[in-house]
Amino acid sequence: MQIIRRKAELRDLTRSWRQSGKTIGVVPTMGALHAGHLSLVEAARARCARVIVTLFVNPRQFNNPEDLAKYPRTEESDAAKLAPLDVDVLYLPEPEEIYPEGFATTVSVTGVSDGLCGATRPGHFDGVATVVTKLLLQTDADTAFFGEKDYQQLQVVKRVAADLDLKTEIVGLPTIREEDGLAMSSRNLRLCSEARETAPVIGRVLTSAANVIARGGDLSLALETARQALLAAGFTDIDYLEVRSDPDLAPMAKADRPGRLFVAAWLDGARLIDNVPVLPPTVAARSGEKAVEPV
Known part of the structure; x- marks a missing residue:
């Protein structure tokens, strides 16, 4: 080389x-x-x-x-x-x-x-x-x-x-993840041991919210539930937590087309980002797919 x-x-x-x-x-x-x-x-x-x-x-x-x-x-x-x-x-x-x-x-x-x-x-x-x-x-x-x-x-x-x-x-x-589901990032190195144990919650929360939306659940309620789950886990601030259409990233008020669920949240002074795909209920029903596999 x-x-x-x-x-x-x-x-x-x-x-x-x-x-x-x-x-x-x-x-x-x-x-x-x-x-x-x-x-x-x-x-x-x-x-x-x-x-x-x-x-x-x-x-x-x-x-x-x-x-x-x-x-x-x-x-x-x-x-x-x-x-x-x-x-x-x-x-x-x-x-x-x-x-x-x-x-x-x-x-x-x-x-x-x-x-x-x-x-x-x-x-x-x-x-x-x-x-x-x-x-x-x-x-x-x-x-x-x-x-x-x-x-x-x-x-x-x-x-x-x-x-x-x-x-x-x-x-x-595709995003490469640690064994516990945390998306790999250089910022993960900044986390103390306790925060590193907490960090994988971010992927699990996104997965749960994406699948609720894919099953026809209320988008706003799914996002608020996800927000509260992150705060309860120890994330201190959430810069954003929202669904955007894919690939143009236009804001979505309802899951009527393929999208992505995005988050940026702070933990132990580190800003962690992640995203997962979100299938609208009609697409998920036709394909029999989940919005995203568990992480």
């Missing part, structure tokens, strides 16, 4: 891959890699001839300087985790490779970025859209792989690629 820090060097390499007819897959990350990230790398390896993993802690997607300062920097251990996965390049761009002096352009997406994390983290998705656009162009990727845990982010990136005619196909893959 080559470690590259300059875009000119990366472009020389990808140009040679192109000349020999190789396809390129990229997994953009901010490091602190866990099994969820590694599952994306494995998917890229299975589909593409060459695989690039990018690692860049993007300051423009943090609206809280303290949150940026606390974000783990684990470059050495991340490289060790990638080494057995047959990754071709770990791209670790220097800040000036992404935001050179005089940088004055922002990629901004409306619609799918409205509400949810877009409301509670102002400017976050502008930072995401801008850095991902740059990384897709710098890596010359045919395919980019993202996890569905950050489902709103996934839809923002898909919108960018479609609207700007980027050649890169954006692939979303």
Whole structure:
């Protein structure tokens, strides 16, 4: 695995891959890699001839300087985790490779970025859209792989690629969870042992609410029941808990089309997010499916 820090060097390499007819897959990350990230790398390896993993802690997607300062920097251990996965390049761009002096352009997406994390983290998705656009162009990727845990982010990136005619196909893959059902996240590392035992409640509460809605239960009542269950378990604040249509993420007052149930809640000073699919009762009845398997 080559470690590259300059875009000119990366472009020389990808140009040679192109000349020999190789396809390129990229997994953009901010490091602190866990099994969820590694599952994306494995998917890229299975589909593409060459695989690039990018690692860049993007300051423009943090609206809280303290949150940026606390974000783990684990470059050495991340490289060790990638080494057995047959990754071709770990791209670790220097800040000036992404935001050179005089940088004055922002990629901004409306619609799918409205509400949810877009409301509670102002400017976050502008930072995401801008850095991902740059990384897709710098890596010359045919395919980019993202996890569905950050489902709103996934839809923002898909919108960018479609609207700007980027050649890169954006692939979303299912959330990877711990054995107890907690969605894998670098933020889980911030939890004390007691909070870590509590944290999986978030997935169970979402599953329960989604299945109540799929069986025809009142959406508002299901959400309020879920909210009270989270607070009773020890979550201190809930930024949002709502159902949005899939994939346009428009607000839903009733379950009359496929959607997603989203939550962002605070526990032990960490902001945890999760989401599960929600089938409307008519679709669930026709298919015989549950809204989501238990987590």
